[in-house]
Amino acid sequence: MQDRFDAIIVGGGLVGQALALALVAHGLDVAVIERSDPEAHLAPEFDGRASAIASSTARMLRKLGLAETFDREGCTIRAIRVTEGLSPRHLHFDSAEAEPAEPLGTMLENRMLRVALLARVRETVGIELVAPADIAAIGRGADRATVTLASGRMLAAPVILGCDGRHSGLRRDAGIRTANWRYDATAIVSMLAHEKPHEHVASELFFPDGPFAQLPMNDLPDGRHRSALVWTVRSSEAEGIKALSARAIAREAEKRMGGFLGRLELLAPASSFPLGLHHAERYWANRLILVGDAAHAIHPIAGQGLNMGLRDVAALAEVLSSSARIGMDLGHPDVARRYERWRRGDNWATAFATDGLVRLFGLPGRLPQEVRSFGLAAVNRMPRLRQAFMRVARGEGGDLPPLLRGELG
């Protein structure tokens, strides 16, 4: 006995759940299989990160039912200031100069995104969330794909959508290789309260041991100002920094920021993420399509990893729903190829640009420092180039699927 769906999503993280909502909005029936307990994903200690959601992906999430969360919890990014350490020369991206003049993005705690997505997934007819559940076997045959759970239940669909993250077992079992490398870098992540308001400005300060980012968040209910911290350090230093007291970390952060937000206080224990890049050589195999971190992951320097995964979601929803409308087998290679053609270029370009930034700003020595500082100031004097950068960062370039324009196809 098999339970049949239009698609089976393996992995109920941010990308898997957004994909489920997008597919159901287009009239498809899906199962989402998640191995861990979704309630555990909502605990504050599960994921202390916040994400910069670009304007195009924010439009999609709003359309999928998260508008209230964005309005209540989101903090818009009005400007981004980039400097080489504490050098007075800087590059300033201002949303007032962007076209259209919308915010550059919205900062949201990942936990809030998880709470909102899970609530929507649970209340949406057409999505069955199967969790926590262990997969015992996956079959990808000539006419259908099947997933057998450890409980003995069997699910079937024309296609399996692999949203199982960076260490994707589906990708590995399908024999899809990746281009990948580790950076000698670990991101230390926490939340800061600060004395002075951030005025919706994000700061990216590049130091020899890695970038230090302050990202504006909504004020606390008691009125204290708040920002997310993503501080990249050499991997050998990460454990030592995490072991420091909250006060000592806050003092070190104050020094790095040159005090521009005044006194700092750590609001959450620091957590750490070793950083690497990978990109799958193919996004599909027989009756399997990879999405989000299962297909690609990058350095968080430009806050683009989740946005790339959500752009995959928008393109895949359009490809699957338009194929379903003309009665195509959703597991047909032509369907997967169309998705891959749509997404590979953008994902590679973003990964390449991000990797280039990491390497450029990682070059040691005084001369590279001077050149970078001069380069930032030079770009700052070129409004057209700044506008082009802002367009890319907001995910507004290229052939946008309807969901990224805030429409259903």
Ligand SMILES: Cc1cc2nc3c(=O)[nH]c(=O)nc-3n(C[C@H](O)[C@H](O)[C@H](O)COP(=O)(O)OP(=O)(O)OC[C@H]3O[C@@H](n4cnc5c(N)ncnc54)[C@H](O)[C@@H]3O)c2cc1C
């Ligand atoms: C420090 C840091 C900061 C970041 N900041 C930003 C940012 O500002 N903006 C941005 O766009 N991106 C950012 N990112 C990137 C972003 O966090 C990731 O790209 C995103 O979370 C990936 O989501 P995912 O759903 O693809 O993968 P995951 O979040 O890894 O989800 C995978 C899910 O699959 C489940 N799973 C795995 N295997 C199985 C299985 N066999 N069966 C069932 N379930 C399974 C897992 O339990 C998990 O729930 C950042 C990343 C880091 C490290």
